Amino acid sequence: MKIGVDASRLTNKNRTGTENYLYYLLQALSKKDTKHEFVLYFKEEPSREFIREITNGKKNFSYKVLPSLGSWTQVGLALEIFKNTPDILFCSWPTMPGINPFWKMQTVATIHDVTGRFIPTCWTTTFANALIAVSSSTKNSIKHNSKIRSPKIHVIHEGFDTSLFGMIERDKIQGIKVKYGISGDYMFFLGSIGPRKNIENMVKAYNSLDTNIDFVLGGAALPGHEKLMELPAKFIGRVPQEELPYLYAGAKLFAFVSNEEGFGIPILEAMASGTPVLTANVSSTKEVAGSAALLVRPDSVQDIASGMEKIIRDTELAVSLSTQGLARVKDFSWDKAAEKTLMVFEEVYAKK
Numbered sequence: 001m002k003i004g005v006d007a008s009r010l011t012n013k014n015r016t017g018t019e020n021y022l023y024y025l026l027q028a029l030s031k032k033d034t035k036h037e038f039v040l041y042f043k044e045e046p047s048r049e050f051i052r053e054i055t056n057g058k059k060n061f062s063y064k065v066l067p068s069l070g071s072w073t074q075v076g077l078a079l080e081i082f083k084n085t086p087d088i089l090f091c092s093w094p095t096m097p098g099i100n101p102f103w104k105m106q107t108v109a110t111i112h113d114v115t116g117r118f119i120p121t122c123w124t125t126t127f128a129n130a131l132i133a134v135s136s137s138t139k140n141s142i143k144h145n146s147k148i149r150s151p152k153i154h155v156i157h158e159g160f161d162t163s164l165f166g167m168i169e170r171d172k173i174q175g176i177k178v179k180y181g182i183s184g185d186y187m188f189f190l191g192s193i194g195p196r197k198n199i200e201n202m203v204k205a206y207n208s209l210d211t212n213i214d215f216v217l218g219g220a221a222l223p224g225h226e227k228l229m230e231l232p233a234k235f236i237g238r239v240p241q242e243e244l245p246y247l248y249a250g251a252k253l254f255a256f257v258s259n260e261e262g263f264g265i266p267i268l269e270a271m272a273s274g275t276p277v278l279t280a281n282v283s284s285t286k287e288v289a290g291s292a293a294l295l296v297r298p299d300s301v302q303d304i305a306s307g308m309e310k311i312i313r314d315t316e317l318a319v320s321l322s323t324q325g326l327a328r329v330k331d332f333s334w335d336k337a338a339e340k341t342l343m344v345f346e347e348v349y350a351k352k
Helices: 017-030 048-055 072-083 118-127 136-145 170-179 199-207 226-230 241-250 265-272 283-289 301-313 315-331 334-350
Strands: 002-006 037-042 061-065 088-091 106-111 130-133 153-155 186-190 214-218 234-237 253-256 277-280 294-296
Touching: 002 072, 017 037, 017 048, 017 334, 037 048, 048 061, 088 334, 106 118, 106 334, 118 136, 130 136, 130 334, 136 153, 136 283, 170 241, 186 199, 186 241, 186 265, 199 214, 199 301, 214 241, 241 265, 253 265, 253 301, 265 277, 265 283, 265 315, 277 283, 277 301, 294 301, 301 315
Parallel strands: 002 037, 002 088, 037 061, 088 106, 106 130, 130 153, 186 214, 186 253, 214 234, 253 277, 277 294
Antiparallel strands: none
16 A cells, blocks of 8 residues: 655644644654555655654655645645555645545545634545544534544544653753743743633733742744733743753643643643643543643633642642643553554555
């Protein structure tokens, strides 16, 4: 079976959640003992080191750099799959070629959420042969916003980088704190700085507390929402991946009370770092956290503040959440995600 993969965004300098999803999934797929052939389609030439990173040097993985020709997806990628048609085209962004050789090729698409660009997502959910939803919450959103039947949608949870998050040299935490100007105790948030992350309510909740700990927020502002960086909290911008384990592990709590999420990998990263998690009782965050986090209403500043205070003041609760979190993350891995994704490919191919 020949599987074509839209890897066009993987060479982005600053990967976000959707790019990291494909990065880690490909790494895990390349470790599987499979005879399937994978062809990765790029917009620009990737470095040899990068290719080795994501393919582990496996010979059943190759890549092609395709010209944009106006629209990379709708022209460059579309022309390639017409000329050299794979058995399956796998797309993990909210879009796929509008015209493709359906009679020759099956399509599988990963949907992270349905809050982004409506038209490409609608096309993808309607015409892909199979959909991978990263959470049951996302699956329910797809069904609510379309007429897609359940058998077409496969829920496959994401994982986290187990080589990065977990055991760390704790004496390095202080050096990272000094780098970011954090002098004492702090609570931490990581994610894009935008409305969906509920930044305003979390900052309001923090500022209503009688405490001298900092609220440290890592992440870049989404275009048009730079004003959020002026809220009364400590914004430190984008954080290099290798420094994140220390910021997680050094925090009194990780606050991730989003209005809506497709999945929520930072919850797993924080739990794997032994940090108590405060998250929202809605969307996929509740699904990912299970009973191993303190759940609060994202629309209630008072509820968020109460949750923050409980974890800060109640040492026994904080230790309990930390212990439960470490157990919870064992249910999630990229190896499991890769195994289930291969099963979807094979099921779709069998129906060709």
